[in-house]
Amino acid sequence: MLKTILVILLVLYGMVTGTAMTDTREPQIIQAESGDEAMQEQLMALSDKMTEAKARSIAAYLKDAGIGDAAEFVLALKETGYTLTFRSGGQQYTAILTKSLLFRQLLDENGKTVYGVIM
Amino acid sequence: MDKIRVDTDLLEDCAGLIGNCGTSASGLAQEIAQVLSSLPESCTEKYSRVINSYKREMQSISNDLGFLKTGINKAVQLFEECEQALAQGTPQEIGKEAFDSFISGVKSNIDWNSWPWSWIDAVLDFFNIDKYGRDYVDPGAEAQQARDNMMRSQIEELFYSSYFSDANWDTATTEEKKQILNDFKKNVNSIFGTNVTADVQYFKGESYENGYYDPNTNKIYLNENTLDIRSREELMTTVVHEMRHAYQRAVVNDPSGYIVSEETAKAWEQNNIPGNYIEYDPHDPAKTDYNAYHDQPIEADAFGFSESVNYDSHERYK
Incomplete structure (x- = not known):
């Protein structure tokens, strides 16, 4: 009986706080020096799914979008993919990545897309 | 203004050939239907569904080709009306907006190096001939x-x-x-x-x-x-x-x-x-x-x- 009540309370807690079972990965924070190569290396360290080629591609996108001096990256897993947040030029940015860590969009701190991939 | 000339004799030949293809497709559809009817009851639903989908596909091709023949004839008739209207400077039977849309739609889709096929495609696309007709089955x-x-x-x-x-x-x-x-x-x-x-x-x-x-x-x-x-x-x-x-x-x-x-x-x-x-x-x-x-x-x-x-x-x- 006590076990059942505990399970129900746990489920209710999960529902109320919105804690989803799919949210498995804690945000990862990492420091990076400025510059393209340093950014690639730090991106590589963010996730075991990140390959050198993908990191190089993301760094190239960010460079083209005018981001070159990001000092701190935070990678978080969302249900729809990954987000990579960082500060550059005094502004906070969020890069939206696909589930397989391909770059798609760069948002400013107001959530407005400042750069996106078209196909 | 560009002129578009239509060789109706050539189109008629094409329509005949397409009609023959439609007849062949229809024969294939019938053969598939025979295979389907001879399947034992123990045949799984999965295989039956696959064969049915082929049957539908062949029937659909057959029907489309049948309609294509009439579709081409209709398209030629409408286009000739348009040409006449163009020559007279006043669109007849159809509204000016639809007429202009038709002309620009057809022109933009014509590949002059491979006509009449691209012309036929352009006309059929424009009239959206029977794509969701009575024989279409929504999967x-x-x-x-x-x-x-x-x-x-x-x-x-x-x-x-x-x-x-x-x-x-x-x-x-x-x-x-x-x-x-x-x-x-x-x-x-x-x-x-x-x-x-x-x-x-x-x-x-x-x-x-x-x-x-x-x-x-x-x-x-x-x-x-x-x-x-x-x-x-x-x-x-x-x-x-x-x-x-x-x-x-x-x-x-x-x-x-x-x-x-x-x-x-x-x-x-x-x-x-x-x-x-x-x-x-x-x-x-x-x-x-x-x-x-x-x-x-x-x-x-x-x-x-x-x-x-x-x-x-x-x-x-x-």
Whole structure:
């Protein structure tokens, strides 16, 4: 009986706080020096799914979008993919990545897309 | 003003040939129906469904070809009326707006080097002849999903070959990468059942432009500037994305030839109408709504499908 009540309370807690079972990965924070190569290396360290080629591609996108001096990256897993947040030029940015860590969009701190991939 | 002349005798011959093809397709459909009726009851529902889908496909081809013959005759008749109206300077029977739309629609779709086929296609497309007629069967969203899953699996099977692996890609020259991407495109074309026979084309664009599909040339284009800075997976995602646009176009032109729900096919068709497609350009203040671009039906589908493929499936078979 006590076990059942505990399970129900746990489920209710999960529902109320919105804690989803799919949210498995804690945000990862990492420091990076400025510059393209340093950014690639730090991106590589963010996730075991990140390959050198993908990191190089993301760094190239960010460079083209005018981001070159990001000092701190935070990678978080969302249900729809990954987000990579960082500060550059005094502004906070969020890069939206696909589930397989391909770059798609760069948002400013107001959530407005400042750069996106078209196909 | 350009003049369009129609060789009605030639069209009549074409219509006759197409009618014969329709009769052959009808015969095949009957044979499939006979096979189906001779199946034992113990035959699983799965096989029965597959054979039924072939039967429907052949019946559909037969019916479409039958309608095509009458469709061409009707199109010729309407076009001659238009030409007469043009000569007299006043559109007759049809409104001026529809008349102008017809003329510009037909003209924009004509490839003068390969007429009359492109002309016939343009006219049939314009009149949207019987695509969802009485013989059309909506396969529904569930069958569409199952078909997508199957095509996704077939694409992933391509990566069992080391030819499409990172190991091969990383040591390839730029020209070899183009060859790999072209071979990959050929395979995807075959899996999608599209008719993109031309090699992958290249353009020099900005870094955010990965590629595009041009329905007028029926070719896919990749940004050459990205070849050496993007990962193999990213470039292959782009190929699948562009080929998916070719697939959408094929579905819109011939919905009964593919397993896509009527609702989806019509949403793609609407999205493809000039003026309905939402473009994104970070440098143009009028085109900076990325979500509107990304979430419109044909882009949501192309992004969704191309990003759902596992481009590393060969890793499991090392």
